[in-house]
Amino acid sequence: ERVGFAVIGLGRIALEEVLPAFAQCKTARPVALVSGSPEKARLVAAQYGIRPEAVHGYAEMERLRDDPAVQAVYIALPNGMHREYTERAAAIGKHVLCEKPMATSAEDARAMVAACAKAQRWLMIAYRSQYEPTNRAVIALVRSGELGKLRFIEATNTQANGPGPQWRYSRQLAGGGALPDIGLYCLNAARYVTGEEPVELTATTLSPEGDERYREVEESVAFQLRFPSGVLARCLSSYGAYQDRMLRLQFERGAVTMPHAFDYQGQRLVVQRRVGDVPGEEERIIRPRNQFAQEIDHFAGCVRENRRPHTPGEEGLQDQVLMEAIYRAAAEQRPQHLRPPAEATRGP
Ligand code: NAD
Numbered sequence: 001e002r003v004g005f006a007v008i009g010l011g012r013i014a015l016e017e018v019l020p021a022f023a024q025c026k027t028a029r030p031v032a033l034v035s036g037s038p039e040k041a042r043l044v045a046a047q048y049g050i051r052p053e054a055v056h057g058y059a060e061m062e063r064l065r066d067d068p069a070v071q072a073v074y075i076a077l078p079n080g081m082h083r084e085y086t087e088r089a090a091a092i093g094k095h096v097l098c099e100k101p102m103a104t105s106a107e108d109a110r111a112m113v114a115a116c117a118k119a120q121r122w123l124m125i126a127y128r129s130q131y132e133p134t135n136r137a138v139i140a141l142v143r144s145g146e147l148g149k150l151r152f153i154e155a156t157n158t159q160a161n162g163p164g165p166q167w168r169y170s171r172q173l174a175g176g177g178a179l180p181d182i183g184l185y186c187l188n189a190a191r192y193v194t195g196e197e198p199v200e201l202t203a204t205t206l207s208p209e210g211d212e213r214y215r216e217v218e219e220s221v222a223f224q225l226r227f228p229s230g231v232l233a234r235c236l237s238s239y240g241a242y243q244d245r246m247l248r249l250q251f252e253r254g255a256v257t258m259p260h261a262f263d264y265q266g267q268r269l270v271v272q273r274r275v276g277d278v279p280g281e282e283e284r285i286i287r288p289r290n291q292f293a294q295e296i297d298h299f300a301g302c303v304r305e306n307r308r309p310h311t312p313g314e315e316g317l318q319d320q321v322l323m324e325a326i327y328r329a330a331a332e333q334r335p336q337h338l339r340p341p342a343e344a345t346r347g348p
Pocket of ligand 1 (some may be wrong): 007014036078079101126167173179
């Protein structure tokens, strides 16, 4: 029997990626919807074979409590709503898979971890890249030592955003601009690639003057992280430049480039190294998989087998702590020194 999910929020990510991905899942299926648009929700339910009585409005979400088919929720709402819906889902006994960024503050993230712990429900943050095969291959390559010690990381996540208004430009609903939305991929990648937590960071934020969209949130952010092993990561994220989702690693004896590291698909892995006496370049072919399906199946497995997710609430919380430090570094224009979290943020 597959683990039943209620999808909460029927926006772009839910309709275009999450719901279609269930078709490729082996252990999960969508069985309920929570939406503010009954009309749309009814159509979507019919399309996915979801019972009409399993479609609810936001105010009636607690009705999921009495639906034994629903074991978990997938929260696909604006960032500023993640805490409320996580707490409400945990309170009615459902496991929570929550979209990134986890929340709009470290305080909210802590409350979400506490709420799920209290309810004894699993909480996972949807860090899809950590379930994507090429990113996983890069992690394995770093750990193998094949190219020597990792020295430097360069991570970019930029896109040219259209006009507002939408919730992404609201501090209250988004928590910030490019940083929590797309810069988060660079931050999280620097952490999962090294397997370490940064001890020092510097940052600069930037917004074009007179652009209404960036009155509350930043358009661009550049930040640098120093890790205990000495690895330096340079990260850049912006809503104002042509799309680039690149991850590059420089080792003692080679380099790895992933030109589409954070894309939904189309990942590539190029390795540069000396072959004999000459510098060479090769592309490694990794079997592609739908990373949303991988992520959902992982969580369904955790629910079934009662084990801690690979990217639990603590993983999201650590990024929230670091993003607050990045904003502090930018505001004060000086480096921030960080204490590592007490416990490992990642599960098996
Ligand atoms: P969206 O704007 O397309 O969808 C948001 C949904 O929330 C809509 O259905 C909207 O009606 C609903 N909603 C309810 N209350 C709202 C309110 N007060 N204001 C605005 N909308 C409200 O957004 P999206 O791109 O689907 O993003 C949803 C979440 O998914 C965000 O947390 C985002 O960061 C995350 N996301 C993740 C990825 C990924 O690759 N994992 C990609 C895009 C978005």
